[in-house]
Amino acid sequence: MPAIKHFNFAQVIGDGAIGSLICAGMETAQLPYGRKTRSTMPVTTLETYHNKPIQLASDRGNCQRLTADDLLVLPIKVHQLNTALDECESALHPNTTVMLLQNGMGGEEIVSQRLPQQPLVIATTSHGAYKDNNRVKHTGLGETKIGSNNIDAGHWKATAALQLLNLCIGPARWESNMTHALWSKLAVNAVINPLTALNDIPNGELTQNKYRNEIELLCTEIASVMHSQNIHVSTRELVDNCLNVAAATAKNFSSMHQDVAHKRKTEIDAINGFIVSTAQKKGIDVPINALLVQKIKAR
Template sequence: MDGQGPASSDDAPWLIVGAGALGQLFAASLAAFRPVILLGRHLAQPAIRLRKVDGTDVEIALARERLKDWIAKRGEYSVPALVVLATKSHDTQTALDALTPSLAPTTPLLLLQNGFQVQPRISEHWAGPVLCASTTEAAYRPMPEPKPKPKPKPEPEGDSHSDFHLSRPDVVHAAAGETWIGDLAGRHAALATVVADDLSQAGIAATACADIRLRLWHKLAINAVINPLTASHGVRNGELTRVEFRPRIEALISEIDRIMRAEGIKPPAAGWQALIDGVIEATAANRSSMLQDVLAGRPTERDAILWPLIDAGLRHELATPALTALYRATLA
């Protein structure tokens, strides 16, 4: 059974687990078109302040709960049509394990994680359909600003919301991208189409695909170069065009190319170097997600992004000195 029915129900909510940048972006975008519940670690107001790509701010009302509270009050909510796991890769299995007793065994899942670590494992063990997404949507949560010393001011006149656009947003949609959706076994094409159509209607350009494994590996190659280098050196993506980074990038790409060939992953038409250089150029002003994690003092996705390549190198008896050195130099 493909599982199209539940996810296409208009009145059943999508449960989005993980209130990071991507989880908030997806929740805020979808909330105008279908019921959404956003689950996170902390208590939050039932709204998201989103700064759109054009720089305007909007406040979107939607249901928000702590994960543990939703589990405790499970009977008060409708059965979710789809569970979107938007946590960091190292938190995904723990979040799913906590949710599992409260979900029907065949509930469809959509995985938004970086890397290629949790996707095969969950796809193999979850009884229901498991979709994977590869997305180039760019979003971030602004760093908290130091609180200025209070100064006495006269009460402002006029609209009480006059300072709306001066307030710090919860999430910034830095750049629109593309999202590809499919399942690793190729059994749920109709469900992938339904989910992609719903996302596209909500303003997140999405397409169902039959080659999601290929797309996840291609994104893994990009992330394995950009994320750890920017995080370990504390630079934005565009700084990787500096001449001192070129030998390291070329060494990483050489190892990645050999690993991909051994895994049976076709290279992009223009080659790995052109693909990665193009992303660095297109995202020059961005801080990578791993750099954002380092700056915020959060655990990084080092294992999810670098270890699948190193592990594949070990399985195929390929030397990976550049990848291994980068793994050791990157904060966990």
């Protein structure tokens, strides 16, 4: 069997929760990586799920010059992508692979409009991590899906990206239909994130009966928008999936809950906002999603 080719170097943008998990995986596997951070107190340590501390490589303020055999990892929010690309675009080779890793939609469009020829892989993860000053704690084990609309699964860059994610936030698997995987995750985030943020509750509380009606109405809207994108799921499947994730992450406070609590910009535009704008284009009414966008923005 031929040896797997790795990326020569991975440039990770930010020292966020998920980015730090990825760096810790590369640190452990002794793969070359760099971090571009901008905080006054950058993350130095990742505490693993089993409480083992891993020291991360020192950060640098700039993106390093990257070659065709390197990887740019963007584990940042959709609304942070344009700034990151402004800062990194000139450091990219036309064949540097770019990896997107975030909740919500719109990231692929931003990157492919700005860098239409760039090899691009898109990933979504259900691992949980929490950033507290200069430490990140791996709080929940999950899995990661990855796919691409411009690299074949057999290309070495696809294999290398999958291998990297398996080392850092595995188990990871290649999805031939990433659009489907992203919509499924979007549906979960569109229910759990705003409802936990607005009701100030951990994820597990959403399994209580008093939230069931709102969750069902929300999932009915989301299922009809997904249907308009040729993704055929029933309201029942969406509700069950949301409740399963809420139960599996019962003690977690969702990322939107944390953003609201810390008065940070939320990802509502890339989550429920994306559902609303997709629905508008198709002439579908989604009043509950629209109301959640309004309510989160009013926080």
